[in-house]
Amino acid sequence: MDPTDIIFKYYPEDNELRRLLLHHSRQVAERALVVAGRHPGLGLDRQFLYEAAMLHDIGIFLTDAPGIHCHGSHPYLLHGRLGAELMRREGREDIARVCERHTGTGLTAEQIRRQGLPLPAGDYRPETLEEQVICYADKFYSKSHPERERTARQTAESLAKFGEESVAVFLKWEEKFG
Numbered sequence: 001m002d003p004t005d006i007i008f009k010y011y012p013e014d015n016e017l018r019r020l021l022l023h024h025s026r027q028v029a030e031r032a033l034v035v036a037g038r039h040p041g042l043g044l045d046r047q048f049l050y051e052a053a054m055l056h057d058i059g060i061f062l063t064d065a066p067g068i069h070c071h072g073s074h075p076y077l078l079h080g081r082l083g084a085e086l087m088r089r090e091g092r093e094d095i096a097r098v099c100e101r102h103t104g105t106g107l108t109a110e111q112i113r114r115q116g117l118p119l120p121a122g123d124y125r126p127e128t129l130e131e132q133v134i135c136y137a138d139k140f141y142s143k144s145h146p147e148r149e150r151t152a153r154q155t156a157e158s159l160a161k162f163g164e165e166s167v168a169v170f171l172k173w174e175e176k177f178g
Helices: 004-012 016-038 046-055 058-062 076-091 093-100 110-116 128-136 150-164 164-177
Strands: none
Touching: 004 016, 004 046, 004 058, 004 150, 016 046, 016 058, 016 128, 046 093, 046 128, 058 076, 076 093, 076 164, 093 128
């Protein structure tokens, strides 16, 4: 499967949003593949890493985030869940799981309840190594500042607003994948 075919299906116009999505997704895919190359003992599925990294943010066009050219009607926090629905329609449950599990370092049902987040109750933490690697790789790049690449320290600091648990998960991934 060529993930750009799916991207072009949902983003048919060559515009700022499609270019931003492709740029960000390529950044995440490249970092995920570097992790796979650096750690062959993990037995990561390189083809899946590439496909899922390219499609992890497929749902952003359905959200309302004008700063990154998204003019949909849903809160941005739902982009992963919305992308998962798109991937399920494409018959890609494996990629759907990546879409809905890459927000922060993953979200628990308790975090969703406690913070009143607009997500259905559930556990949205990455489980497989590939899910974790893509979530990890994604944290180094922002669609708001596509020209920047955060350091591990900057990434950990950016996650602090989500709580110490998120920082601890990221630092564990940094030890394992960095």
